[in-house]
Amino acid sequence: MIYAFDAMVIFRVLGPFEATTGDTRLDLGGPRQQAVLVRLLVARGRAVPTSTLIDELWPGEPPAQALATIQGYVSRLRRVLEPGRAPREKADVLASAPPGYALRAADVDSWRFENLVKADHGGDPGTTLEQMEVALRLWRGPALAEFQELPWAQAEATRLDELRLVAVERQGDAAVRLGRSGAMIADLEAHAAAHPLREEAWRLLALALYRAGRQGDALGAVSRARVALREELGLDLGPALQRLEQDILTQAPELDIPAQAPGGDAGPQAPGRQAAPETALRVVVADDQALIRTGLKVMLDDQPGLEFAGEAENGEEAIALVQAVRPDVVLMDIQMPRLDGLAAARRILAAGAPPKVIMMTTFGTDENLYAALRAGVSGFVLKTSPPEQFIAAIEAAVAGDALLDPAVTTHLIAAFAGRPDPAVPDGLFDADVDLVKLVARGCTNREISVTLATPEHEIAAEVAGLLRRLGLVDRAQLVVLAYERGLVSPGS
Numbered sequence: 001m002i003y004a005f006d007a008m009v010i011f012r013v014l015g016p017f018e019a020t021t022g023d024t025r026l027d028l029g030g031p032r033q034q035a036v037l038v039r040l041l042v043a044r045g046r047a048v049p050t051s052t053l054i055d056e057l058w059p060g061e062p063p064a065q066a067l068a069t070i071q072g073y074v075s076r077l078r079r080v081l082e083p084g085r086a087p088r089e090k091a092d093v094l095a096s097a098p099p100g101y102a103l104r105a106a107d108v109d110s111w112r113f114e115n116l117v118k119a120d121h122g123g124d125p126g127t128t129l130e131q132m133e134v135a136l137r138l139w140r141g142p143a144l145a146e147f148q149e150l151p152w153a154q155a156e157a158t159r160l161d162e163l164r165l166v167a168v169e170r171q172g173d174a175a176v177r178l179g180r181s182g183a184m185i186a187d188l189e190a191h192a193a194a195h196p197l198r199e200e201a202w203r204l205l206a207l208a209l210y211r212a213g214r215q216g217d218a219l220g221a222v223s224r225a226r227v228a229l230r231e232e233l234g235l236d237l238g239p240a241l242q243r244l245e246q247d248i249l250t251q252a253p254e255l256d257i258p259a260q261a262p263g264g265d266a267g268p269q270a271p272g273r274q275a276a277p278e279t280a281l282r283v284v285v286a287d288d289q290a291l292i293r294t295g296l297k298v299m300l301d302d303q304p305g306l307e308f309a310g311e312a313e314n315g316e317e318a319i320a321l322v323q324a325v326r327p328d329v330v331l332m333d334i335q336m337p338r339l340d341g342l343a344a345a346r347r348i349l350a351a352g353a354p355p356k357v358i359m360m361t362t363f364g365t366d367e368n369l370y371a372a373l374r375a376g377v378s379g380f381v382l383k384t385s386p387p388e389q390f391i392a393a394i395e396a397a398v399a400g401d402a403l404l405d406p407a408v409t410t411h412l413i414a415a416f417a418g419r420p421d422p423a424v425p426d427g428l429f430d431a432d433v434d435l436v437k438l439v440a441r442g443c444t445n446r447e448i449s450v451t452l453a454t455p456e457h458e459i460a461a462e463v464a465g466l467l468r469r470l471g472l473v474d475r476a477q478l479v480v481l482a483y484e485r486g487l488v489s490p491g492s
Contacts, residue, residue, distance in 0.1 A: 009081055009093060011041055011108045014160070015140025017147075019081070026080050032057060033073040035147055040094065040103040042156045044111060047097035056152050074101060109138045110160055117167045120302065125174040132171035139164060148450060158446050159388060165195060170304070172204040181208040192221070196228035197399065197460065199238050206241075210248055210255055218248050232457075233464050235400045281398060282309035284325065286318035286341065287333040287360065292383060296331060299387045306394065315339025322348050322355060329394050330357045332377075349376050356397035376477070379403040402475045425470060425485065433487060435462055439475060440482035 009026070011019050017034060019026045028034045035057055040048055054066045063069065074094060078085070081093040095104040116135035143160045147153035168191055175184045185208050192201040202225035209218035222237070222245045229235045237245070247255050283306055285296045293311045300308040309327045312318040316339045322330060330348065334341040345357045356378040378397035381389055382405050389405065396403040428436070438448045445463065449456040463475065472478055481487075 008107050011037075011106055012140070013038065013041060014109045014113060014138050014143050017144070028080060029073070029076060031146065033076065035150065035153075036070065036073045037077055037094070037103070038144065038147055039152065040101060041106075041108055041110070042152065043102065045102060045104060047100050047102040049100040051099070053100065056150065059151065110143065113138045113160075113167075114163060117163050117170065118302075120304075125177040128170055129174035129178065132167050132174065135167050136164070136171065151447075154447050154450065155444075158444055159392070161446070162392065165191075165198065169198075169200045169204060172208070176204060176208050176211065179211070181211040184208050185212060192225075196225070196457070197232055199225060199229075199241050199399075203241055203244055206244055206248065207255065215248060215251075219245065222248070232461050233400050234468060238398070280305055280307040281329060281394065282307045282325070282327040283329045283331060283394065284309050284312065284318070284321055284327040284355075285331045286312040286315070286321075286336065286344070287331075288313050288336045289333075292333070292360075296390070299390060303387070303391055306391070313337075315341060315344030318344045319347055323351075327355050329397055330355050331390070331394075332357055332359055333383075334359050334361045345377055356394075358393050358397055358403075377402075381405050404475075404479060425481065428466075432466060435459075435466065436478060436482050437487055439463065440479045440487065 009019055009021050011017075017028075017038060019028055019037075028037060036053060039053060039056060050067065050070055053070050054062045057070075058066060078091050078094050082091060085091065092104060093106060095102050113135050116131050119131060142157065144153045144157040148157065168187075172184055172188050172191070175181070185205070188201065188205040188208055192198070192205045195201055202221055206218040206221040206225075209215075209221060222241055225241055226237050229237060236242075244255075246252075283300055285293050285300075285308070287293050287296075290313075293313070297308045297311065300306045309325050310321050312321045314336045318330065318332060318336075318341075319339075330345075332341045332345055336344070341359060345359065348354050348357055357376075358379040358381060359377050360381055360383050362383050379393045379402045381393050381403070385405060389403075393403040434452075435448070438451060443451070445456050445459045448454075449459045452459070463478075466472075467475075467478060470478070470481065472481065
């Protein structure tokens with residue numbers, strides 16, 4: 001939500017961090033004082049406890065006077081953000097929100113960007129194209145680059161960059177649906193080359209090439225996607241790309257530009273035919289709490305590319321539902337009546353061509369976390385997580401990866417306190433062990449690339465290589481191995 005008041009302060013984090021009011025750029029003080037403000041921006045209007053600010057601004061060893069320092073930062077920031085406010089008058093921008101503070105009245109470019117990307121435009125590609133262009137113009141450079149030494153800033157920068165890629169793909173999809181394939185080919189080519197593991201990037205490029213009358217190049221794009229996925233992750237093409245390849249080979253009429261699309265540039269066209277609907281990932285929700293099921297259904301209905309495929313309130317119903325509707329992903333509560341989620345997940349994963357299973361937890365049964373990871377689930381999220389965490393977990397699972405909520409990782413580390421001396425698996429070098437430790441601490445490939453000063457695509461390839469050499473299915477099992485062998489401990 002954006003709150004209006006006189007002389008609105010505009011914050012920009014999608015590039016060099018700055019705050020302006022009118023034509024004036026505000027002096028926000030030093031890096032640590034600015035970090036207080038940025039941390040509140042990341043919270044999107046929610047209150048951040050003072051204890052959290054201290055822990056996250058001084059990871060590891062906060063100074064003795066940390067509380068007084070935070071209070072001093074807030075006082076100085078308030079004077080800058082609201083210079084006309086009387087000394088004891090209530091602050092409207094950087095507000096007190098016990099037990100901490102919240103940013104209440106602000107126009108933030110990242111908030112506007114996220115609202116634009118996640119908005120439902122009623123299926124109108126023209127509106128979508130226009131809004132994605134507006135959203136992408138808000139970016140002036142890497143987000144939060146000045147604060148990358150702070151883990152929470154790294155995580156937010158990664159999330160925003162993922163949303164930026166989604167915006168690029170929504171823009172490309174809308175342009176292709178409008179018949180503007182030729183104008184988008186160069187941009188889609190660059191996008192797919194920069195992010196070769198994103199199947200949606202390759203799908204859009206191949207479809208744009210086909211509609212521009214370049215059938216051979218379209219098949220070549222699908223072939224390049226197959227090589228990238230096999231070499232980097234050891235995976236085959238997903239269902240959407242496999243279907244597209246077959247449709248291109250047979251020149252399926254569903255690939256034709258819709259007759260009503262204005263501005264069609266080139267490519268095969270069949271008057272009166274409708275474009276094929278975009279393939280959505282079908283998700284089943286299994287949880288014994290109706291409120292949780294309802295909330296997740298609303299989230300899935302609001303998210304482009306995801307489809308709610310059914311709900312179950314216990315493990316037995318979940319197994320039957322999966323067999324009936326054959327979803328792509330199951331969001332499974334770890335503790336349910338009649339048959340608990342862990343047992344249900346094992347039975348689902350033991351069947352032929354199983355869906356991906358993501359476990360949900362409230363930490364009511366911590367002892368099951370380790371067992372679930374060993375069973376081969378594709379991630380763990382807290383039920384209290386924001387929608388974007390669930391969406392990221394679904395996308396990671398479908399891509400063959402596994403997302404572990406950082407809080408889950410913390411609990412796992414604590415559960416393995418007191419392990420014996422580390423036992424390094426045979427065949428691993430020191431550099432391999434360093435990589436395993438970073439993965440085990442919940443770092444993403446992007447965070448690891450920053451830490452090791454290595455390109456992100458090389459990190460992805462190294463992680464995939466480790467999984468093959470160790471005979472592991474995914475990242476989650478690599479995390480388990482690190483704990484079992486004592487490579488990560490609570491104090492490390």
